[in-house]
Amino acid sequence: MTRKRIVLTVLHRLAVLAYVAFALFPLFWLLKVSVTPTSLLYTEGIRLWPSQASLEHYRFVLTHSSFPTFFLNSTIVSGATAVIVTIVASLAGYAMSRFVFRGKYWIVGLLLLTQMFPLVMLIAPMFKMLSPLGLTNSLTGLVIVYVAFNVPFATFLMQSFFDGIPKDLEDAAMIDGATRFTAFRQIVLPLTLPGIAATLGFVFTAAWSELLFALMLISGNQATTFPVGLLSFVSKFSVDFGQMMAAGVLALIPACLFFLLIQRYLVQGLTAGAVKG
Amino acid sequence: MASITIQSITKTFGTVPVLNDIDLSIADGEFVVLVGPSGCGKSTLLRMIAGLEDITAGEIRIDDRRINEVAPKDRDIAMVFQSYALYPHMTVADNMSYSLKLRKTAREKITDAIGAAAGKLGLDPLLERRPKALSGGQRQRVAMGRAIVRHPKAFLFDEPLSNLDARLREQMRAEIKRLHKSIGATSVYVTHDQIEAMTLADRIVAMHGGIIQQVGNPLDLYDRPANLFVAGFIGSPAMNFVEGHCRAGAIETDDGSKIAVPDGVHLKDGQAVTVGVRPEHVRIVAGPEAGSYAARVDLVEPTGFGTIVHVRLLGQDLKIYTLERGAAEVGQPLHIALDGARLHIFDRETTNRIG
Amino acid sequence: MQKIATRLEPWLYSAPVLILIVAIMLVPLALGVSYAFRDIRLLNPFSGAFVGFKHFRELAGDGAFRGALVNTLWWTFSSVILQFLFGLILALLLNRPFKGRALAQALCFLPWAVPSFLSGLDWAWMFNPVVGPIPHWLYALGILSEPSNILSDPETAMWGPIVANVWWGIPFFAITMLAALQAIPKDLYEAAEIDGAGPIERFRSITVPFLAPTMAISILLRTVWIANFADLIIVMTNGGPADRTQIVASYIFTQAFRRLDFGYASAIALVLLVLLLAYSMLIVVLRQTMLTRH
């Protein structure tokens, strides 16, 4: 009995370890190559850690490339998207959570539909619509597109957070003399702050990762976002692996930070329709 | 202070009817308890008075002012919820002052009002705490305090004591009654607990299936329940019911025993009736006497103060409530008599009281 | 007056979202559908004419499109199945308490947070013999005859994006399954154990039935989502070599982005939309028949 238990426990831990290794290895490799000096990259082959680590690639990427601009652009786009989506989705999520009204099921159906159809389908018409408005090649255009893409999911997410707040609280506030909107602002929103932070995080990561629309809508450095910048860097300088991976690590940083922020809410996020599936 | 008039109120959720043609007048300063099994529409009615549910048809007036279209915040009423609904991110003091702040009351006045309410409810040491750091009983008091600081026209209570343990509930019940005596505000109190209803109410409104079954003072409902539902709902242990038919001036039960028809009750021959008798109106007698029945003890439940004796009689389980200890043992044969003056006779078809 | 205001209230709260979705998703969607029947090429200023079903006739004879359909099936189902299996196992592993579980869980879920383009690039590098270890490992194991890039071999290229997709998608299933596992009342297991059920019997009679609805829903949704998911392929292989990794979604993107033939791209997109709708309907019908049978 105990022997069997010990064997099972060891097997369990080994399996968990294997998963952790599988999850982390590609990221570790990214980091490893990014700190390997170019001179050692080819000579040392697949050693797990270079005999000598250096930050030269980071220095180059931060000073001699446009990556700082890309990084800034991506931060602006993702940040603005996250803030706008969260505000708009809070309102709609609140309506979904609190009101019974004719048309609600149509709205829910509409939101679900947008989660089902292939977004690539919109690439061409979107370009045609935005270009006469001067919104191609502009961060504003990207923000508009990303806001629309993320709003359905964020609405469901915010709805699930509002559902967790007892209705009695607003009823009490309204009897205490508040209008519904005052009750929403003063009672419900403060209690939803963690949910709001999580929604910000989900939307930020989603916008940070978006590639295809940015590729289509942006050409030219001033409005290039990080994914587009990295991809064109890869196709132009496909031998500077160290620099590419250093840039990759930089792109990873905000994503990881936000991952920490939203970790507790992953389940809610994924079941709400999911940023990434 | 105010009176509340409810006129022909109907409520449907979608197509589901929940309240049916409710009429009720609540006088200024009166304490009215809505009682009934859960799901009968009590909360819905209360929430309509509060303005939290819209009114499908009919009219509600507070002091002759029609309030159907008035927003909850403008009705000047206070409500205590079963969940207490304290704002978790505010201290006790902030919870209590929220309504006053919304009304732009001067700061000194707020401080005074909170001080007075906290004094009444013993909340002084808790004012700076958050609801999370309070016990159930303390939260309940804060909810009460939040209601009374405002001096509203009326208080609404929706099962405010249901989340407390039995002892605390008893204590708070008395406290609410005392508060009402001192403040004297019009109150509407919803509960499914008939003891709460009996002890607190000036008037009880018994509800069932979205319909008012009977309105009256507590002892009226106890002594003269208007129908089978009220008879069975009010009182614990519950009233015994025996079914029978009127035959030759007496009531013949299904197993052939006879019960004398009480004075002043007129029954048609062959009429199907239900006879109700409260457990405390069934006596254990020493030996056979006129109108007594022989029975056998089935179960004995001592409650401390009295004893509930279950016997098999007239084809069913009959409960007797007696203050005598050791009056019966399981399996023991005994004789019992019904208190003829305290029988309740109901028409089985309409379920209404005949006498 | 008050009544109208109350009626309007939910619509006021939902209005911004509705406006956004209609203007920025539904209008382009409708435009896209109309493009499918028009000649829209960005580089040709004289295009724009209505061409009826011309694109669809072309599509019927387009070998690359047919290949993309097959690749889409292959890509979608192998990704979903592998993601699901490994995700379920991970969820089961994480469902029992052990020291360091929170940390292990966070680390295992981390790939989910990695931006998809970066996952694609990272794995492309991992498969690259110049900087990546995988070709060397596979060579050492005797699977490859020389340390070459599987992404440039038409026979094996599809495995690259699939592996990246599995790595990146395991957390999705693990997270949803773990939540479902933790929602199973613990006393059920205790009751079953008292009744004498062994671990395998408990898994079969409690865990599986409880997980089944979550499994079904997440697999179905995920299938549609992955069928539409072109990022990894665009980044890692761009559909190549020889269109062997081209899926319908990436084919649409290529037509629109590289050839700037919006009309043709929209026609393909319409076909994909119809196929996905048919798939979803099929699922709904299947669900209905299963429900009515029970």
Ligand SMILES: Nc1ncnc2c1ncn2[C@@H]1O[C@H](COP(=O)(O)OP(=O)(O)O)[C@@H](O)[C@H]1O
């Ligand atoms: N918002 C609602 N939508 C639909 N039905 C409701 C709603 N609120 C209450 N009901 C129904 O109305 C009936 C009465 O509810 P309620 O007034 O809460 O009963 P009580 O307070 O007496 O237990 C119940 O059958 C309940 O299911």
Ligand SMILES: [Mg+2]
């Ligand atoms: Mg209720």
